[in-house]
Amino acid sequence: MARPRKFDDDEVIDRAMDAFWTNGYFNTSPAQLAAATGIGKGSLYNAFTSKRDLFDRALTRYDMLGVEFAEQHLSKPVGTREAIAGFLRSLIEADLAGPVRRGCLAVNTSVELAAQDPEIQRAVQRMQEHTITALADRIARGRRDGDVDPDVDPRAYAEFLMNTIVGLRVMAKTNDAPMLHRIIDSALAGL
Incomplete structure (x- = not known):
């Protein structure tokens, strides 16, 4: 008879x-995973089958948290530029506040694994698509509300902003907030 799990x-x-x-x-x-989770290697692998399974679940969790974070910022009852600026600034402020400047797990994973692992490539693309869709929806709302230029293509601009986010998250590893804020201001000037 298997023992019941003693962890969440x-x-x-x-x-x-x-x-x-x-x-x-x-x-x-x-060993690092066992130390980080507080669970023995055997129990960890019994629960999650492999390091890769645990990593895939971690990516799914990161994506879910990212969707919630984007929704929290982009749904605020403020202008489109202000909502998107708040979202981008919050991302880099989180990066700068940590004891280690880790950047973005999705970006890091893409650089480390996507070229050799099609499943990882698809997972990162799904994460990016969630952000692009959230940004495009907010930009389209801004067009309807009249605070975004009606000639702005919401999808194309959201893709541009996704590219900006990736760059910001990498640059946050080595640069300071004022420079990153200037990049955000420049990226939003076209709205």
Whole structure:
């Protein structure tokens, strides 16, 4: 008879996500995962089958948290530029506030794994698509409300902003807030 689990899957996934986010997939050892989660390697692999399964679940969790974060910022009852600026500034402020400047787990994963792993490539594209869709919806709303130029293509501008987000998250690893804020201001000037 199997013993009942004495841990919460979501909490374990969150802790594993932090380990992967800080170290990368390949540089996170099973011992590091056990230490980060507080669960023995055997129990960890019994619960999640493999390091890759745990990583996939961590990416799914990161995506869900990202969707919630975007919704929280982009649904605010303010102008479109202000809502998007708040979203972008909050992303980089979180990056700058940590003890280690980790950037974005999706961007880091794309750089580390996407070229050799089609499943990872698709997972990162799904995450990016969620952000692009949220941005495009907010820009389209801004066009309807009259605070975005009617000639702006919401999808194309959202794709441009997604590219800007990726760049900001990488640059936040080595640059200061004033420079990153200037980039955000420049990116939003076309709205």
